[in-house]
Amino acid sequence: ACGPQLANSPTVIVMVGLPARGKTYISKKLTRYLNWIGVPTKVFNVGEYRREAVKHYSSYDFFRPDNEEAMKVRKQCAMAALRDxxxxxxxxxxxxxxxxATNTTRERRGMILNFAKENGFKVFFIESVCNDPTVVATNVMEVKLSSPDYRDCNSTDAMEDFMKRINCYQASYQPLDPDNYDRELSLIKVIDVGRRFLVNRVQDHIQSRIVYYLMNIHVQPRTIYLCRHGESEFNLMGKIGGxxxxxxxxxxxxxxxxxxxEEQNLKDLKVWTSQLKRTIxxxxxxxxxxxxxxxxxEIDAGVCEEMTxxxxxxQHPEEFALRDQDKYYYRYPSGESYQDLVQRLEPVIMELERQENVLVICHQAVMRCLLAxxxxxxxxEIP
Known part of the structure; x- marks a missing residue:
């Protein structure tokens, strides 16, 4: 059995934005979500290709638009990533x-669009726009200073260098323009970490799922607890379901x-349960x-409910053997598979992404899917 074929032709998601705007955070988080719902997805981070090509980062000089040698290397890295x-x-x-990658110029985006057209890929742009200097500074402090580029650098120098690096891009930055130049493109602009969104020409189901997901996530720190219910009477008897x-x-x-x-002392903790007695x-x-x-x-075990x-x-030796072979896709007769469970849990994930502190009291199979x-x-790896 294979996962749902949601994208009829493959899609390239192109990140756009100045450095320290959360592009990599969005890339990783979105990729995690898409893989979880069964759409094979992978991130290609051009910065990693650059670090591979240029072992020792010296300074922001490398990113100056008039540094022709470096520009050549950067373009080669982008091409290598596109080949992959x-x-x-x-x-x-x-x-x-x-x-x-930053993909901040129309020229670079045009090159990617041509590449996609030649190969029959769809393209969806995600631009992260943030003009709040405190958000940018926080991102630089929390994420960029621990980058391999600044391994041997004190934080003040690193901060100064990185801000100069942002300025190198600022001069030639051409934001996406859905009203004129980019009106034919499929895109979402995420403005000020999700305060506002601008969506243009969503082409298909998977792009609408991506838009929906991006509109639900936030970056505020919070705590999520996943907890299994206390031992039930059926647990004692070794019976499943019920x-x-x-x-x-x-x-x-x-x-x-x-x-x-009580000891955790979390403010406004929300508690979620299933509709089964043991969690309530x-x-x-x-x-x-x-x-x-x-x-x-809990996962519905169909005809096997309330059995050990x-x-x-x-009583069902053939089912027992089938389940052993492939626990993820195996569906109990008149019941569910782990794959069904992931689909059923998607609204829970969306709502968890929107929330702050939450304690989820649930069941073993459900918890495995949420943890995954x-x-x-x-x-x-789920079952």
Whole structure:
């Protein structure tokens, strides 16, 4: 079995924007999401190609528009990355390649559009625009100063050099112009870290999914807890599924969870549960309002609900063997597969991305799928 073929022709996502505007953050996060929903995606970061080609970064001089030697190297790096993009989308079963670079001139974007046209790829531009100097400075401090470029540099010098590097791009920066020059392009502008968005000519289903995702994410620090329900009566009996309540040990666990949550002292903590008793009873010990999500219910084991694994092996030996061969795509008769579960959980992920502090009390298979998203694990690693 293979993943859903969402993109009929492969897509190149082209990042656009000055340095320190969160392009790499968006690239990595979007790639993680697309892989999780089953669309093979990979980031091609031109900066990494440059570091490979030029082992020792000296200073912002390298990025000066009048530094012809360096300009040549930078163009070669972009071309090398595009060659790898082509390889990935044509021979390695990739469906989406994220081309992560500044791409701040119409000339460079034109070159990428020609490349895509020659190879039959669709193109979607994501431009990150941020004119708030404090946001940019924070990004430089948190991300750029730890870059390999500044390994042997104190933070003041690194900061100064990086700001000069931004200025090198500023002079020739041509933002995307959906009203005139770029009116035919498919694009989204993300303005001031998601305060505003401008969307132009979304071509297909996958691009609309990307737009929807980008409009839900934020960069504020917060805490997400994923917690399994306390031990249930069926856990004690080794039975899967069903809707049993907590065992005595499960009730003790719920009280211990309450103590833990109080110690964390998080403001406005939201609590989410499934609609099954074992998660609801776990949440009730917390003395906090909680929200029930049907989407968080445990994987539906169909005809195997309320059976032990031994009973499944004896009564449905062929199913038991099939499940063993491929746990991710295996679907219980009249039930669900892990792949179905990922689809069911997508709205939960979207809402988690929008929220601040959340405690999700859920079930083993559900938790595996949620963890796979946050830890960037492939489908094969989920079950």
């Amino acid at each position: 993009v082509k390889l990935y989308l044509t021979e390695e079963a990739g469906q989406i390649a994220v081309f992560d 809707d049993s309540g907590l065992s005595n040990r499960g009730k003790k666990f719920a009280l211990a969870l309450n103590k833990f949550v 009873q776990t949440a009730e010990a917390l003395q906090l309002p909680y929200e029930q999500w049907k989407a968080l219910n 694994y031994e009973e499944i092996r004896d 998203y946050f830890l960037d694990k492939s489908a094969g």
